[in-house]
Amino acid sequence: MPAWSTREIAELAGTSLRAVRHYHDVGLLAEPERRSNGYKNYGVDHLLRLVRIKRLADLGFSLPQIAAMDDSDDHPEEALRDLDADLTRSIENLEQARAEVRTLIERAAPVDLPVGFIPPETAERLSEADRALMVVVSRVLGPRGLRAYGDLLRDAPVGPIEAAFDDLPADADEATRQALAERMAPRIREMRAAHPELGESRTDAPRGARFADRAIADAMVDLYSPAQLDVLRRAREIVAAGTQPSTSGSDNGAMR
Amino acid sequence: MPAWSTREIAELAGTSLRAVRHYHDVGLLAEPERRSNGYKNYGVDHLLRLVRIKRLADLGFSLPQIAAMDDSDDHPEEALRDLDADLTRSIENLEQARAEVRTLIERAAPVDLPVGFIPPETAERLSEADRALMVVVSRVLGPRGLRAYGDLLRDAPVGPIEAAFDDLPADADEATRQALAERMAPRIREMRAAHPELGESRTDAPRGARFADRAIADAMVDLYSPAQLDVLRRAREIVAAGTQPSTSGSDNGAMR
């Protein structure tokens, strides 16, 4: 008469002691007879069942799936095909993640910006505030709007005007701000001309153009100093004064 | 001033409401100021942090790993390489499982027997008891012993003698059992001659030859009827009487 202890069948089946008890708890494995001292006494039937459970679990079946299978069914074909599909899905998801991770490594790209949104060289020359703003923009715009902003950023000039804006002191006086605004206005005009699609960049925003506008405006208030915001406002006014009044709402000044 | 509600940043970041609260609970995300009514009021800084958490989590980092990262580090190269290795390991494990599942499907093989132990045609012609015994044997022997038994099973004859053994009534009388034993003895002799490696099949048993012997013997007691066991015993006696006494211990009668 076979007389295996819990530890023995566990080792025979290649599982842990706790796993055997867990299978008892969830009703996957019947409890065996006890000896007079209360010790469990497992037989061949338990080992067979346990080996089957362990095998199916190793293949990737969940315990409820194993419980639902007919124990006498040697070859549960449908369940196997379903499992194959599940495994394939899982593998694809992990491979997708790994591909992204490898892209990040190879291109030394920042993890925060969505891959492919803007090239790493572009990301590198952006100020902290600009990059933060880009993250907000990337969450709030639809794919079309995102592409428009990405293109804009890629072509964005980087020179003394931009540096002056980035480094503008919080207490810059009237004259300084007005002067900077006047230097920036032509730039904004150029960018809008080069990227007419920006006007419709918020039409496919997932949560609506209004929400996107407010989010971007709010973010700018948070990310730029009052002096910088004042310069942007002045520059937009100059641009507006020199052209037809825009019929679409605010536009946040075509990137600075 | 930005003023997003919990639901709003959750949707902006593409996470669930509960996830945001969970990140608060585990200290990954600071709680924002409250309005007078106790509602949370999130700002751009929270959104940036949340987007980063979500992004890293999607790539496969655990929350503790994310917590351990320097938030100002744009490109945590070492962590990315570690993650790449982790993902590769996970993918390999799943691919291994999928390969086994596909082998099972293609060859319509029974799930209980280890792949490659015996070919499916062989498995198909075994009796219930024999297959159960094989499962026990497969858990108790080492690779060398397993191979020996696999070879033995593959070559095992299937004819009237085996059928007579399988169908032996539990109340078969003396004469019947003795007659069957005499017919089986030559078969056993042949099998032992053809598979001399069987004598050492238990030398690489992971838990020791004694344990393996006892387990197999116990299993046979469970799986065969007393009449069948009696026939095996008689057949082994006949074999032993016609040959030199074996120096190695019991051998469970070379498969049945």
Place this chain on the structure above:
DNA sequence: TTGCTCCTCACGTCACGTGAGGTGGC
């Protein structure tokens, strides 16, 4: 008497999901 094995609770893990029960703003 001393180790060693076995037993039964029962909490911990991981990243949230899912109500329960209550309150504030329109």
Place this chain on the structure above:
DNA sequence: TTGCTCCTCACGTCACGTGAGGTGGC
């Protein structure tokens, strides 16, 4: 007053891991 949103517990999920505290056999 009626929905709708927000809030805070707090238990559930999944497959066990890991002690805690106690007992039996040599």
